Amino acid sequence: MLNETHDPALRSWVASANSAGTDFPIQNLPFASFRRQGSDEAFRGGVAIGDQILDLAAVARTGMFSGDAGQAVQAGAQPRLNDLMAQGAPVWSALRLALSRALREGAAEQAALKDCLVPQAQAEYGVPARIGDYTDFYTSVHHATNIGRLFRPDNPLLPNYKWVPIGYHGRASSIGVSGQRFRRPVGQTMPPGATQPSFGPCKRLDIELELGIFVGTGNEPGDPVSMAQAEDHVFGICLLNDWSARDIQAWEYQPLGPFLSKNFATTISPWIVTLEALAPYRVAFERPADDPQPLPYLDSEANRRQGAFDIQLQVGLQTHRMREAGQGDASICRTSYRHAYWTVAQMVTHHTVNGCNLQPGDLFGSGTLSGPTLDQAGALIELTAGGKNPLQLPGGESRTFLEDGDSVVLRGWCEKPGAARIGFGECRGTVLPARA
Ligand code: MN
Helix, strand or coil, X not given: XXXXXXXXXXXXXXXXXXXXXXXXXXXXXXXXXXXXXXXXCCCEEEEEECCEEEEHHHHHHHCCCCHXXXXXXXXXXXXXXXXXXXXXXXXXXXXXXXXXXXXXCCXXXXXXXXXXXXXXXXXXXXXXXXXXXXXXXXXXXXXXXXXXXXXXXCCCXXXXXCCCXXXXXXXXXXXXXXXXXXXXXXXXXXXXXXXCCEEEECCCEECCEEEEEEECCCCCXXXXXXXXXXXXXXXXXXXXXXXXXXXXHHHHCCCCCCCCCCCXXXXXXXXXXXXXXXXXXXXXXXXXXXXXXXXXHHCCHXXXXXXXXXXXXXXXXECHHHHHCCCCCEEEEEEEHHHCCCCHHHHHHHHHCCCCCCCCCCEEECCCCCCCCHHHCCCHHHHCCCCCCCEECCCCCEECCCCCCCEEEEEEEECCCCCCCEEEEEEEEEEECCCC
16 A cells, blocks of 8 residues: 655655645645635645645646646646546546655756645635535444433433444535634524424534545446445545534434534535545554444455554634634644544445445545544533533633634644654634624
């Protein structure tokens, strides 16, 4: 799985890509859709390198790449990345190799490529794909148990959980990119002890720390994707905040699941990190021996050996007052994707086993990625025990659920000895007051 593009000794002629702690060294090379801030330029694909973006439309005009890499650059020059996503894993890999070689110190392409760079500080981002369908899974057993305990103290985990990768079909139209600002939703809630619902602004607005999984090549209707093929259909992974109105959710969710409590906004990071870039950070998928093992269609030797990813995750909260005081966000959660109960491959295979077709640019949410301990919980409803234990913030404020003006920042990165540290950038969103 590892190749020359993962070599931790590689350095780029883009100097900022070599600085310790950068999210975007030459070993990462994630994709986004961008243009210059405040311009009327067309959006086009770009690749992060240090604090710069390599503009794929500009690279396409140089004509310097041919074959699969040239075809990938042409597809990546489009406003959204669906065409690139449709090309398939060998083409994505050919582009990664060509870019890795052309961005290395001493590369002959430096003279031509340096004119294709745009500073990230001058960019604005778009949603990276036309997302046809969005599916939100529920792959953290710790989240499912914590939430279940709040609703059903005697029976926190429903009997299907350890057998079926649970999910629901979400809403694609309200997915926005980092920087998204949205109004607090209004809706129906049933206050405790009341006999009829009230209507008004959500009082329990929450976050969900998730990863987004972008589908690359699709499958034909009726043509399931096996575990052996599943990862070939995945373009890459981003950060995803599934904002949730818990009071609306509690009243509306039975029997069909979340609806207006979820579909008002979902925020993703602009950068999609490819599975190839994440290869050094694969880890074994492990099930406790006394848990049910996956049914054969959800099992494979490769999945057991290396189907999970050790992606470090963090949630930061910055209140309006903190922002006014020039104070950065405060960390409220730290965890890793390795604790998920189901893998990316299992999500793809389960989603298609009934014949459902996926299309390039479809998006999966992983579900809230809570880890095994309370400080690793990826939602306020868990961190505050359903609003009973407020979080204390530096500066003296506290929070149970989000207040107007609060910003939430998700961050993700991978690091370990012997591999280059790579990151996901950030996924930021801000709550505005409800419409009067
Ligand atoms: Mn969710």
